[in-house]
Amino acid sequence: MYETAVTVIGLGPMGQALAGAFLEAGHRTTVWNRTAAKIDPFVARGAIRAETASSAFAASPLAVVCVRDDAAVHATLGSTPPTGAALVNLTSSSPAQARGRAEWAAAQGIGYVDGAILTPTPSIGTPTAFVLYSGAEQVYDAYRDTLASLGGTATYLGADPGRAAGYDTALLDIFWSAVSGIVHGIALAGAEGISGRDIAPYAQGIFGLLPEMMGRFARQSDARDYPGERSTVDSALAGIEHIIATAESHRIDVGALTASKAVIARAVAAGHGKDGLARLVDTLRS
Numbered sequence: 001m002y003e004t005a006v007t008v009i010g011l012g013p014m015g016q017a018l019a020g021a022f023l024e025a026g027h028r029t030t031v032w033n034r035t036a037a038k039i040d041p042f043v044a045r046g047a048i049r050a051e052t053a054s055s056a057f058a059a060s061p062l063a064v065v066c067v068r069d070d071a072a073v074h075a076t077l078g079s080t081p082p083t084g085a086a087l088v089n090l091t092s093s094s095p096a097q098a099r100g101r102a103e104w105a106a107a108q109g110i111g112y113v114d115g116a117i118l119t120p121t122p123s124i125g126t127p128t129a130f131v132l133y134s135g136a137e138q139v140y141d142a143y144r145d146t147l148a149s150l151g152g153t154a155t156y157l158g159a160d161p162g163r164a165a166g167y168d169t170a171l172l173d174i175f176w177s178a179v180s181g182i183v184h185g186i187a188l189a190g191a192e193g194i195s196g197r198d199i200a201p202y203a204q205g206i207f208g209l210l211p212e213m214m215g216r217f218a219r220q221s222d223a224r225d226y227p228g229e230r231s232t233v234d235s236a237l238a239g240i241e242h243i244i245a246t247a248e249s250h251r252i253d254v255g256a257l258t259a260s261k262a263v264i265a266r267a268v269a270a271g272h273g274k275d276g277l278a279r280l281v282d283t284l285r286s
């Protein structure tokens with residue numbers, strides 16, 4: 001006995017995880033992908049093959065699209081006159097792209113919800129999955145039970161279709177800044193003859209400090225109050241200078257550090273050297 005019928009458009013690693021989760025949950029699942037060979041294993045698992053994106057869209061009351069980016073969504077659906085009832089777009093995009101996509105959907109008479117998947121492919125269909133949604137509330141309410149097949153936590157953030165992408169973009173900003181720090185730190189350690197394995201436990205200790213810092217900075221930034229009793233912007237300027245000098249001495253790229261130093265120096269120049277580091281949020285805005 002099938003649950004809701006659902007279409008998955010896009011069978012990259014994430015689309016495959018989504019289609020797999022819908023199939024596992026017993027939904028009648030239609031699939032389409034630009035490269036048709038990726039469809040075959042899903043047909044073998046019980047999915048229905050669509051020959052075109054538009055026939056995939058028409059096959060189910062709910063279509064979930066998950067391709068590389070908004071340009072790929074456009075390439076897939078833009079020139080097709082979709083006739084499906086509702087579209088949940090789980091492609092990562094900017095808030096502006098999500099709002100533009102919602103306008104496009106409205107012009108086609110399609111109910112639209114934008115989503116942001118915050119967790120990797122192995123989480124999908126398990127309790128660790130985390131997906132944010134925003135856009136048409138009626139559409140979300142109509143399909144929340146079907147979308148629950150993707151597992152874990154689903155959070156609806158309201159009618160603005162760009163809101164889920166806004167959260168996602170800010171969170172990815174934090175993530176990629178951390179990735180940049182990890183690779184840079186390993187490179188710098190290596191230049192000093194310290195192996196990755198030797199530095200890793202200490203770096204993991206630093207990461208252990210960050211959850212508390214995230215909450216404290218967020219509170220201070222919301223309150224526009226930046227007490228400097230733990231550490232100051234003045235002190236950060238001195239600290240980042242010796243990191244840059246060391247990296248330069250090893251001919252390691254200092255682009256990201258130099259950009260960070262410029263923000264810190266701007267805060268000092270504006271008279272905020274005695275403030276805590278959350279002050280830099282304000283400096284970035286000004």
Ligand SMILES: NC(=O)c1ccc[n+]([C@@H]2O[C@H](COP(=O)([O-])OP(=O)(O)OC[C@H]3O[C@@H](n4cnc5c(N)ncnc54)[C@H](OP(=O)(O)O)[C@@H]3O)[C@@H](O)[C@H]2O)c1
Pocket residue numbers: 010011012013014015016033034035038066067068069071072073075076090091092093117118119120121
């Ligand atoms: N993988 C993850 O862990 C993860 C986590 C969170 C969010 N996401 C998001 O999920 C989305 C999909 O990611 P992914 O991991 O599945 O891999 P991906 O490499 O970002 O996307 C691959 C999919 O996009 C399709 N595609 C790319 N360009 C296209 C175009 N011009 N026209 C039509 N289709 C096109 C591919 O079709 P072909 O097979 O024909 O190339 C394939 O179906 C992305 O927005 C990604 O940011 C992924």
